[in-house]
Amino acid sequence: MEPIHAPESIDLIALAPVLVLSVFAMGVLVLDLWAGKNKTLLMFVSLVGLLMTAISAFAKHPIPTFAFTDSYTVDHLSLFFICIFTLSSALTILLSYEYNEREGIKVGEYYSLILLCTVGMILLASSTDMIMIFLGVEIVSICLYVLAGIRRDNKASNEAALKYFLLGAFATGFLLYGMTLVYGSTGSTNLFKIAEFVKSDSAQSNPLLLMGIVLLVIGFGFKVAAAPFHMWAPDVYQGAPTPVTAFMAVGPKAAAFAAFFRVFSEAVPELAPSWEILLSTVAVLSMVVGNLGAIMQTNIKRMLAFSSISHAGYLLIAVISKSSLAGSSLLFYMLSYAFTTFGAFGIIILLGRKGEENLELENYSGLAYKHPLMALSMTVFLLSLGGMPPFAGFVAKFYIFSAAIEEGFLTLVIIAVLNSAISFYYYLKVVVFMYMKEPAGEFNISLTPMTLLVVIIGLIGTIELGIFPDTIISLTTH
Amino acid sequence: MFEDSVPLAHYLTLSAVLFVIGIVGVLVRRNVIVVFMSIEIMLNAVNISLIAFDHYLNLSNGQIFSFMVMCVAAAEVSVGLAIIIALHRNKPTVNLDEFNLLKW
Incomplete structure (x- = not known):
C-alpha cells in the first residue's frame, strides 16, 4: 500500500509558536482545577509558556518560509512581532499577579485568556490569508472582551466590556465586508494572489475593490483605535482592570498594526x-483628536487612552x-512603546491600593517629595511617550x-x-502635578516586588533603546 | 439553471441592503439585545455575498470563509450574552443610554 504523505505545505514547525502557546493556555486552564486559591503556579506556567513560544518561533530556518499554501x-x-507579543504578555502577567490579589480577581482563566489572546496576535502577525487574518482578529477580540469585563462585580468593568464588545463586533462586520468585497473582486483570499491580480489587471478602477479597501480601513481603524473610530478606547481603557489596559494598549494594538501593514503593503500597494x-x-x-482629547482629561488612564x-x-x-x-520602524516603535507603556502603567498600579485606585491627576500631587524615584521614573516614561531625547520614544x-520622508510624505x-x-x-x-504641587494626602504605597520589576524592566528598556538603539535597529532591518 | 434568471448583482444588492439595515439598527436602536441582533444581521449579510461570489465565479474559498464567520459569530454570541448577563446582575436594564458611568 502506498504510504500517505501529508501535503508539503503543512508545516507544523512553522506553526510551532501557535501550537506551543495553545497547549500552554489549555494546560493553565486544566491546572487551575488543582491550583486552588493560590495562582502563583499558574503565573509561573504562563511565563514559561511565553518563553517557550519565543524560543520556538526561531525553530524555522531559513526565513522567509511560506506554509499552509501561503x-x-x-x-x-x-518573528520580531512574536518577540514583542511574548514580551508584552509576560509583562502583563507580572503586572497582574499582585493587582489581581489586591482587587480580588480570583479567576485562573485570566492567565489562560492572556495566553490565548497572544495566540491570536501571533496568527494575526503571521497570516497572509484574509481568512486567517479574520480569525486572528476575532481570537484577539473575543479574549479581550472577556478580559475587559473580568471584574464581574464592578460596574465600570462591566460597562467597559459591553461597550468594547458592541463596537468591536460592529467593526468586525465592516472588516469582514471589506474582505468579502476584495475577495469577490480579485477571486482570492490570499494576499500574494490579490497583489498579483491587482498588478496584472485593470483592477485600479474596480468599484467593488475600492469599496472593499475603504471598508477594510474602517474595520482596521476600529481595531487599532484610530480616529474617527476611536470612541470605544477611552471608556474601555478606563473601565478595564489596569494591567488589561496596559496589555490592550500594546499587544493587540501591535498585532492589528502588523496585519494592517501586511494587507496594505503586500496585497494592495x-x-x-x-x-x-x-x-x-x-x-x-x-x-x-488624540492629543486634543488628552489635554482635557483628569483621569490618568483616560489620558493615556487618548495618548494611545x-x-x-x-x-x-x-x-x-x-x-x-x-516596517522596521513600526517594529522599533512598538517595542519602545511596549517598554514605556508597561512602565507607566506599573507606576499607576503601584500608586493605587485596595478599593482606591487613585487614578485622578490630583492623586499625583507632590509625589516627588515622598517618593522621588517613582516620580522620576514616571517622568522618564511620560517624556519618552512624548518623544523627548534621549529616551526610546524619540x-x-x-x-x-x-x-516617511524617504517616501516623500x-x-x-x-x-x-x-x-x-x-x-x-x-x-x-502630570510632571507638574508630581513636582510642583503640595501633597493632597498621604501616599500609602506598598512596593510590591513584581510590579516593581515591571517598572524597572520598562525603565531599562526605555533608556537602553533611547541611548543605544543600534543593536535593536540592526535587528529590525533585514 | 437559475443562473440566468438571477444575476450576481441582485445577491450583492440584497447583501448590501441587509448590511445597511444592520448598521442603522446598531446606530439607532437603544436596546442592547436589538443592537446585538443588528450586528448578527451584518455578519449574515456578508455571508450572502461570500456564497454568491463563490457560486458565480466558481471559487471555493468563500464557502470556507462563511463557515469560519458562522463559528466566530457563535463564539461572539456566547461571550456577548455572558457580558450582558453579568451587566444585568449589577444593573437591571437593557437600555444602552443608562450605561453612562464612563464618559468625560
Whole structure:
C-alpha cells in the first residue's frame, strides 16, 4: 500500500509558536482545577509558556518560509512581532499577579485568556490569508472582551466590556465586508494572489475593490483605535482592570498594526494612490483628536487612552509609507512603546491600593517629595511617550518620520511633529502635578516586588533603546 | 439553471441592503439585545455575498470563509450574552443610554 504523505505545505514547525502557546493556555486552564486559591503556579506556567513560544518561533530556518499554501508566513516581521507579543504578555502577567490579589480577581482563566489572546496576535502577525487574518482578529477580540469585563462585580468593568464588545463586533462586520468585497473582486483570499491580480489587471478602477479597501480601513481603524473610530478606547481603557489596559494598549494594538501593514503593503500597494489620501486623513485625525482629547482629561488612564490614539496616528504614517524601512520602524516603535507603556502603567498600579485606585491627576500631587524615584521614573516614561531625547520614544518617532520622508510624505511628518509638540502639554501636566504641587494626602504605597520589576524592566528598556538603539535597529532591518 | 434568471448583482444588492439595515439598527436602536441582533444581521449579510461570489465565479474559498464567520459569530454570541448577563446582575436594564458611568 502506498504510504500517505501529508501535503508539503503543512508545516507544523512553522506553526510551532501557535501550537506551543495553545497547549500552554489549555494546560493553565486544566491546572487551575488543582491550583486552588493560590495562582502563583499558574503565573509561573504562563511565563514559561511565553518563553517557550519565543524560543520556538526561531525553530524555522531559513526565513522567509511560506506554509499552509501561503496562508501562514514566517518572516522577519512576524518573528520580531512574536518577540514583542511574548514580551508584552509576560509583562502583563507580572503586572497582574499582585493587582489581581489586591482587587480580588480570583479567576485562573485570566492567565489562560492572556495566553490565548497572544495566540491570536501571533496568527494575526503571521497570516497572509484574509481568512486567517479574520480569525486572528476575532481570537484577539473575543479574549479581550472577556478580559475587559473580568471584574464581574464592578460596574465600570462591566460597562467597559459591553461597550468594547458592541463596537468591536460592529467593526468586525465592516472588516469582514471589506474582505468579502476584495475577495469577490480579485477571486482570492490570499494576499500574494490579490497583489498579483491587482498588478496584472485593470483592477485600479474596480468599484467593488475600492469599496472593499475603504471598508477594510474602517474595520482596521476600529481595531487599532484610530480616529474617527476611536470612541470605544477611552471608556474601555478606563473601565478595564489596569494591567488589561496596559496589555490592550500594546499587544493587540501591535498585532492589528502588523496585519494592517501586511494587507496594505503586500496585497494592495498598487492601489496606493487611492488609499493613501484616506489613510493620511485618518492618521492626521487620530493625532489631532488624540492629543486634543488628552489635554482635557483628569483621569490618568483616560489620558493615556487618548495618548494611545495619537500614537496610532504616528504608527499609521508607517503603514502609509509601506516601504521595508517603514516596517522596521513600526517594529522599533512598538517595542519602545511596549517598554514605556508597561512602565507607566506599573507606576499607576503601584500608586493605587485596595478599593482606591487613585487614578485622578490630583492623586499625583507632590509625589516627588515622598517618593522621588517613582516620580522620576514616571517622568522618564511620560517624556519618552512624548518623544523627548534621549529616551526610546524619540528614536522611535525619528525612525518612523525618516522612513516617511524617504517616501516623500513631508506634510504628514510636519503635522506629526507639531502634534508631538502639543502632546508635551499633557505629559508635562502630570510632571507638574508630581513636582510642583503640595501633597493632597498621604501616599500609602506598598512596593510590591513584581510590579516593581515591571517598572524597572520598562525603565531599562526605555533608556537602553533611547541611548543605544543600534543593536535593536540592526535587528529590525533585514 | 437559475443562473440566468438571477444575476450576481441582485445577491450583492440584497447583501448590501441587509448590511445597511444592520448598521442603522446598531446606530439607532437603544436596546442592547436589538443592537446585538443588528450586528448578527451584518455578519449574515456578508455571508450572502461570500456564497454568491463563490457560486458565480466558481471559487471555493468563500464557502470556507462563511463557515469560519458562522463559528466566530457563535463564539461572539456566547461571550456577548455572558457580558450582558453579568451587566444585568449589577444593573437591571437593557437600555444602552443608562450605561453612562464612563464618559468625560
